[in-house]
Amino acid sequence: MSDEHDEHHGHHDDHDQAYEPTSPWWLSGTPLEAEHHRLMRRRSVPIPWAESTAAVLAPAERARLAGTWMRRAAAEYLAVSTFSVLAIDLVAAMAPADVLSLCLRAGIDEVRHAEMCLRMAAIYGEAGAPPPMPPPGMSSLPDEPGRNKLHQALANTMLVSCVSETYATTVLHATRELTTDPAALAVLTSIYSDEVMHARLGWSYMRHAIDVGGEGVLAAAAAMLPRALRGVANVVERERPIGEVTEAVRAHGLMTPAEERLVFASCVHEVLIPGFEALGIAVGDAAEPYGDAWAHAA
Ligand SMILES: [Fe+2]
Numbered sequence: 001m002s003d004e005h006d007e008h009h010g011h012h013d014d015h016d017q018a019y020e021p022t023s024p025w026w027l028s029g030t031p032l033e034a035e036h037h038r039l040m041r042r043r044s045v046p047i048p049w050a051e052s053t054a055a056v057l058a059p060a061e062r063a064r065l066a067g068t069w070m071r072r073a074a075a076e077y078l079a080v081s082t083f084s085v086l087a088i089d090l091v092a093a094m095a096p097a098d099v100l101s102l103c104l105r106a107g108i109d110e111v112r113h114a115e116m117c118l119r120m121a122a123i124y125g126e127a128g129a130p131p132p133m134p135p136p137g138m139s140s141l142p143d144e145p146g147r148n149k150l151h152q153a154l155a156n157t158m159l160v161s162c163v164s165e166t167y168a169t170t171v172l173h174a175t176r177e178l179t180t181d182p183a184a185l186a187v188l189t190s191i192y193s194d195e196v197m198h199a200r201l202g203w204s205y206m207r208h209a210i211d212v213g214g215e216g217v218l219a220a221a222a223a224m225l226p227r228a229l230r231g232v233a234n235v236v237e238r239e240r241p242i243g244e245v246t247e248a249v250r251a252h253g254l255m256t257p258a259e260e261r262l263v264f265a266s267c268v269h270e271v272l273i274p275g276f277e278a279l280g281i282a283v284g285d286a287a288e289p290y291g292d293a294w295a296h297a298a
């Protein structure tokens with residue numbers, strides 16, 4: 001075994017020693033748990049849970065944060081099914097092996113994200129309350145059975161990976177800038193580093209799909225673009241949990257809805273549209289709904 005491999009083993013040992021189950025109440029209670037921990041440990045970074053400063057917050061601030069981390073847990077849980085459905089589309093479109101493995105691994109990452117968000121919801125939740133569980137739900141990606149398989153895979157890759165995950169990286173990056181609580185910062189950083197790869201997966205697959213499918217794929221992508229932007233804008237526009245976003249709340253990893261609109265609008269204009277244009281996709285007036293009026297409407 002080479003030195004390089006030994007070094008990698010060294011890193012894994014460090015991770016092994018630091019690993020602790022994140023949300024043990026959300027496990028099966030069967031021997032599968034050991035295998036789950038092995039899987040989660042592979043990519044975990046230690047989170048300093050004990051350094052959380054949640055205890056100093058006012059009850060209303062804690063409730064606001066518990067509500068937001070619970071929504072995040074629900075979104076991460078939904079993303080598990082999103083990548084599962086995307087994997088089916090990619091298999092049907094005969095996507096290359098690296099795209100398939102990274103898509104399936106993204107689903108596993110989302111399980112870990114959901115676990116971390118649940119634990120955060122528990123940290124901010126009321127003492128003695130039952131441990132939080134993700135609410136039931138499953139993603140419903142657009143599915144048109146008659147459609148060309150390559151176009152179907154490409155349309156859902158645009159929505160799930162290029163638009164949704166790229167926006168996630170920009171909003172997580174901006175949120176991290178405000179965050180000083182050590183546990184919240186570590187969780188956001190861990191999620192952020194995975195979402196960067198989830199976005200790269202989509203942009204790389206787009207490049208490949210365009211190489212394989214040419215003009216037809218470019219036309220399908222142009223037709224999908226407004227729907228993909230609208231899909232994520234719907235999430236940004238959604239009502240938030242009740243409670244004021246105080247300075248203390250911000251330090252625990254939370255921006256205001258108004259700030260999130262600004263982040264989405266600049267993501268559309270400065271990252272997504274230039275990215276799709278660089279791939280040769282006709283973007284038309286897809287960015288038009290997300291101008292100044294939309295950005296300042298909250
Ligand atoms: Fe995630």
Ligand SMILES: [Fe+2]
Nearest residue numbers: 079165195198
């Ligand atoms: Fe993700």
